[in-house]
Amino acid sequence: xxxxxxxxxxxxxxxxxxxxxxxxxxxxxxxxxxxxxxxxxxxxxxxxxxxxxxxxxxxxxxxxxxxxxxxxxxxxxxxxxxxxxxxxxxxxxxxxxxxxxxxxxxxxxxxxxxxxxxxxxxxxxxxxxxxxxxxxxxxxxxxxxxxxxxxxxxxxxxxxxxxxxxxxxxxxxxxxxxxxxxxxxxxxxxxxxxxxxxxxxxxxxxxxxxxxxxxxxxxxxxxxxxxxxxxxxxxxxxxxxxxxxxxxxxxxxxxxxxxxxxxxxxxxxxxxxxxxxxxxxxxxxx
Amino acid sequence: xxxxxxxxxxxxxxxxxxxxxxxxxxxxxxxxxxxxxxxxxxxxxxxxxxxxxxxxxxxxxxxxxxxxxxxxxxxxxxxxxxxxxxxxxxxxxxxxxxxxxxxxxxxxxxxxxxxxxxxxxxxxxxxxxxxxxxxxxxxxxxxxxx
Numbered sequence: 248x249x250x251x252x253x254x255x256x257x258x259x260x261x262x263x264x265x266x267x268x269x270x271x272x273x274x275x276x277x278x279x280x281x282x283x284x285x286x287x288x289x290x291x292x293x294x295x296x297x298x299x300x301x302x303x304x305x306x307x308x309x310x311x312x313x314x315x316x317x318x319x320x321x322x323x324x325x326x327x328x329x330x331x332x333x334x335x336x337x338x339x340x341x342x343x344x345x346x347x348x349x350x351x352x353x354x355x356x357x358x359x360x361x362x363x364x365x366x367x368x369x370x371x372x373x374x375x376x377x378x379x380x381x382x383x384x385x386x387x388x389x390x391x392x393x394x395x396x397x398x399x400x401x402x403x404x405x406x407x408x409x410x411x412x413x414x415x416x417x418x419x420x421x422x423x424x425x426x427x428x429x430x431x432x433x434x435x436x437x438x439x440x441x442x443x444x445x446x447x448x449x450x451x452x453x454x455x456x457x458x459x460x461x462x463x464x465x466x467x468x469x470x471x472x473x474x475x476x477x478x479x480x481x482x483x484x485x486x487x488x489x490x491x492x493x494x495x496x497x498x499x500x501x502x503x504x505x506x507x508x509x510x511x512x513x514x515x516x517x518x519x520x521x522x523x524x525x526x527x528x529x530x531x532x533x
Numbered sequence: 534x535x536x537x538x539x540x541x542x543x544x545x546x547x548x549x550x551x552x553x554x555x556x557x558x559x560x561x562x563x564x565x566x567x568x569x570x571x572x573x574x575x576x577x578x579x580x581x582x583x584x585x586x587x588x589x590x591x592x593x594x595x596x597x598x599x600x601x602x603x604x605x606x607x608x609x610x611x612x613x614x615x616x617x618x619x620x621x622x623x624x625x626x627x628x629x630x631x632x633x634x635x636x637x638x639x640x641x642x643x644x645x646x647x648x649x650x651x652x653x654x655x656x657x658x659x660x661x662x663x664x665x666x667x668x669x670x671x672x673x674x675x676x677x678x679x
Contacts, residue, residue, distance in 0.1 A: 272569075276567070276569060279564060280564040281564045281567040281569065281570075282567050282570050283567070283569060283570065284569050284570060284571075284572050285572075288540065288572050291536050291539035291540045291572055292536075292540040292572065294536035295536040295539065295540045295583075298535075298536060298537065298670065299537070299583075299607050299608070299609070300607040300608040300609075301607070302580060302605075435575050435576060435577035435578075439576075439577050439578045440576075440578060440581070443581075444578060444580065445580060446580065447580040447581060447607040448607050451581065
């Protein structure tokens with residue numbers, strides 16, 4: 248029964264991720280005074296891309312995005328089934344690294360710029376994600392999600408600083424402005440979509456689906472901060488996930504894209520102050 | 534199901550246009566016309582695009598550029614000539630450097646005349662292009678046996 252539920256969650260993850268992306272596009276359009284596409288538009292896009300021809304630049308080029316998707320699915324599965332949060336984070340990082348390699352593989356100046364920027368982004372957000380994992384361990388004495396979300400006090404009580412820092416970092420992971428340096432959601436932007444420049448057809452669809460998994464992954468991290476053993480807290484946690492996503496959409500529309508230096512330093516300053524101070528205070532009291 | 538009709542992505546190339554038609558193409562993306570309602574996105578990347586919109590006539594200098602853009606696009610793909618210059622060369626047809634309309638270089642599927650072509654006409658042209666795109670994807674599938 249438990250296994251079946253877990254499989255159900257993993258199948259539902261990309262569907263929910265795609266729907267969230269669709270809602271995102273509608274809300275973004277409304278904020279800009281437009282009507283916007285249908286909510287199912289991301290699915291139409293992916294189905295179209297699957298039906299289109301895939302142009303192969305070289306033999307490795309395609310391999311990297313597929314491997315990247317495998318790791319994104321793996322990481323999301325670990326997180327959703329209540330596994331080890333550290334393992335999930337590292338698996339997702341490995342997926343991102345393969346994605347970067349895919350950008351380098353094509354030898355196009357656009358995708359190489361995208362890859363280099365993606366590496367800088369990984370360097371910017373990774374410390375904060377790791378600190379969040381460490382903080383969760385400090386608060387709940389476990390790296391396992393199923394144990395963290397079964398405590399009586401939500402992790403947010405101990406880790407408000409880390410949570411704010413994590414929300415700041417999510418902007419990188421969700422590829423939202425001001426931190427969408429390596430590839431943007433919006434057409435005709437960020438050096439014509441950075442890493443994805445040379446990908447077409449089915450390969451581009453795979454990149455899109457990988458991003459859906461990443462959306463779910465990041466929102467699950469938010470969920471972990473609020474869920475406790477009380478059933479009502481699970482509902483509250485899901486509502487807060489929605490609110491965080493809405494906040495990211497507002498930020499996306501309200502801010503201009505930053506230079507990589509600014510993105511990098513701001514991320515590390517937030518990590519350094521909020522993350523480390525929070526951990527220090529926590530270690531003092533526990 | 535033909536999903537290409539629901540998410541046509543556009544590549545816009547300015548041949549030797551006076552920018553009149555370019556502005557009108559971009560006007561389609563504004564809140565007033567909002568072509569994203571139909572899933573249309575201006576990609577700026579030939580590998581992602583389904584429809585190539587060309588404004589302005591083709592001249593000797595940009596023949597290789599136009600050809601390369603077309604060749605980089607993934608099948609199925611269509612070409613739409615926007616504005617009278619792109620359809621026939623317009624008032625620039627007699628210029629020493631102008632080859633003529635886009636159809637001198639590429640197989641054009643849809644012609645949208647006008648100086649400048651109005652956004653409504655451009656959207657209409659894109660919708661016509663979608664029908665051709667659907668035909669082409671059917672043919673492509675027959676060829677590959679899918």
